[in-house]
Amino acid sequence: MSVSIGYDHDSRMVISGLECKCGLAHNEPKQDIYVGEDIIRNVPKYIRKRGMGEKCVLVCDRNTYEAAGRSVEEYLKADGFSVTLCMLVREGKVVPDERAVGEVIMALSRDTEFLVAVGSGSVTDVTRVSAVNAHLPFVSVGTAPSMDGYTSIVAPLIYRGAKVHRSANCPDVIVCDLTVMSKAPEKMFVSGVGDVLGKYIAKADWVLGSIINGETYCTASGEIVIEAVDRLLNNIPEIKKRTILGTRILIEALLLAGLTIMIIGHTRAVASIEHNIVHYWDMSMLKKGKSEPTHGTAVGISTYLIWPIFEAVAKDGFVKVDKEIVKNNRLSREAREKWVLGTYGDENGREIIRENPGDFLTWEEQERRIDRAFMCEEEIKKELSLLPDRKRIEDAMRLLGSEMTPGEIGIDKKTLNVSLRCAKDYRERYSLFKLLDEMGVLEKYLTMIK
Numbered sequence: 319m320s321v322s323i324g325y326d327h328d329s330r331m332v333i334s335g336l337e338c339k340c341g342l343a344h345n346e347p348k349q350d351i352y353v354g355e356d357i358i359r360n361v362p363k364y365i366r367k368r369g370m371g372e373k374c375v376l377v378c379d380r381n382t383y384e385a386a387g388r389s390v391e392e393y394l395k396a397d398g399f400s401v402t403l404c405m406l407v408r409e410g411k412v413v414p415d416e417r418a419v420g421e422v423i424m425a426l427s428r429d430t431e432f433l434v435a436v437g438s439g440s441v442t443d444v445t446r447v448s449a450v451n452a453h454l455p456f457v458s459v460g461t462a463p464s465m466d467g468y469t470s471i472v473a474p475l476i477y478r479g480a481k482v483h484r485s486a487n488c489p490d491v492i493v494c495d496l497t498v499m500s501k502a503p504e505k506m507f508v509s510g511v512g513d514v515l516g517k518y519i520a521k522a523d524w525v526l527g528s529i530i531n532g533e534t535y536c537t538a539s540g541e542i543v544i545e546a547v548d549r550l551l552n553n554i555p556e557i558k559k560r561t562i563l564g565t566r567i568l569i570e571a572l573l574l575a576g577l578t579i580m581i582i583g584h585t586r587a588v589a590s591i592e593h594n595i596v597h598y599w600d601m602s603m604l605k606k607g608k609s610e611p612t613h614g615t616a617v618g619i620s621t622y623l624i625w626p627i628f629e630a631v632a633k634d635g636f637v638k639v640d641k642e643i644v645k646n647n648r649l650s651r652e653a654r655e656k657w658v659l660g661t662y663g664d665e666n667g668r669e670i671i672r673e674n675p676g677d678f679l680t681w682e683e684q685e686r687r688i689d690r691a692f693m694c695e696e697e698i699k700k701e702l703s704l705l706p707d708r709k710r711i712e713d714a715m716r717l718l719g720s721e722m723t724p725g726e727i728g729i730d731k732k733t734l735n736v737s738l739r740c741a742k743d744y745r746e747r748y749s750l751f752k753l754l755d756e757m758g759v760l761e762k763y764l765t766m767i768k
C-alpha cells in the first residue's frame with residue numbers, strides 16, 4: 319500500500335497513491351485543504367483560486383474572532399472582498415442550535431456568494447448547515463485541532479433541546495493555520511486526541527464487520543487512519559507542548575480521518591461503538607437540560623473505557639456460548655423495538671428502527687454469525703491484537719491532562735450503564751458489541767468495565 323500525504327508549494331495537501339483493491343469507488347477529495355504556518359494571510363488567494371465570488375458572510379464567536387476572525391476579515395477586505403460579520407455572542411459557549419443557525423441565515427443577503435466559518439466544532443457546524451440550506455459554498459478556517467469534523471458532511475446540531483444530525487456539505491476550502499491552532503486552549507488538544515484515539519476501535523469494528531458479514535473494508539482508508547493515529551500516539555509529548563509540529567500531527571490525524579469520509583462516502587473509518595456511546599451521553603445530558611460533554615474528550619473516555627473488552631477477546635478469544643440458551647433468550651421483534659424506544663425515546667427510537675431495518679435478525683442469521691465468529695476466532699484475535707496496549711492510551715490521556723472517567727464529565731452511573739447496552743442499537747453498522755450481544759455474552763464482557 320502506498321498512500322502518501324504531501325503538500326504543494328502553497329501548503330495544499332496532496333494525497334497520492336489512493337489505489338486500493340477493496341472494490342469500493344474511491345473519490346479523490348475535491349476540497350482544497352491547506353495546513354501550514356502563518357497561512358491565514360493567504361485565505362483571499364485560496365478563495366480566489368476556487369472562484370467563489372466576492373461577497374461573503376464571516377461566521378465566528380467572540381473567541382474565534384480574536385484567534386483568527388479579525389485577521390481573516392482584514393485580509394479579505396484588503397483584498398477587495400465584501401465581508402459581513404456574523405459574530406455569535408453568548409454568555410457561555412456557543413451551541414449549534416436553531417438560534418445560532420437562525421442568526422447566520424439572517425446575516426445572508428440575496429447576493430451573498432459564500433460563507434466563511436472561523437472556529438472549530440460549533441461554528442463550523444452552524445455554518446455548514448446554513449450554507450447547504452442557502453445553496454452556497456463555504457470556507458472553513460479552523461482555530462483548534464479539537465475534532466475531526468472539518469471535512470464532515472454531517473452537522474450535529476441541537477434542535478428544540480435534542481440532538482439531531484443534518485446532512486450538509488464539506489467546505490470547499492479548509493485552512494488550518496498551525497500558528498493559530500497551536501494557541502488554542504489545552505483542553506481542545508485533549509479533545510482532538512480523544513477523537514483520534516477512537517479510530518482504533520472504529521477500524522477494529524470495521525474489520526470485524528468484514529470478517530463476520532463480508533462487509534467491504536477499504537484497506538487504503540484503514541491505512542490512512544491508522545498511520546495517522548499511530549503517529550499521534552507516538553508524539554504525545556510534542557502535542558502536549560502544543561508545538562507547531564505537535565499541532566500538525568494532531569490536525570493531520572483529524573483531517574485524514576475525516577477525509578476517508580470523502581474518499582469512500584461514509585464514516586465507517588472514523589466512528590463506531592465509541593461514538594455511539596458518546597451520542598447516548600450527549601442525548602441524556604441535553605434531556606437533563608445540561609450541556610453536552612466536549613466531543614473528543616468524551617470519545618477518548620469511552621474508548622479507554624471499553625478497551626478491556628477488545629483486549630480480552632484479542633487475548634483469549636470468545637467465552638463459551640450455549641446456542642440453545644441464546645436461542646431461547648432472543649428478544650422478539652416487539653420486545654426489541656420496545657427496548658430501543660425505551661432507551662432512545664419515542665422520536666429518536668422510531669428513527670433508529672426505521673433507519674436500521676437489518677438489525678432484527680432471524681435465528682438462522684444469528685446462528686450463522688455465532689458460528690462464523692468461532693470459525694474465524696484466530697483471525698479476529700489477530701486483528702484485535704493490533705490495538706496498542708491500553709496502558710499507552712491511558713498514558714497519553716494522563717499526560718495530556720484528560721479526564722479519564724465518564725463520572726468526571728458528568729455522566730452518572732445509570733446513564734453509563736444504559737449507554738453500554740444500547741450503543742450497539744444506534745446503527746446497523748457492525749461492532750464487537752453487536753457480535754457479543756448476538757452471541758448472548760455481552761453482559762459477561764461488560765463486567766470487565768470498571
Ligand SMILES: [Zn+2]
Nearest residue numbers: 466513613617
Ligand atoms: Zn468524533
Ligand SMILES: [Zn+2]
Nearest residue numbers: 338340536537
Ligand atoms: Zn479502498
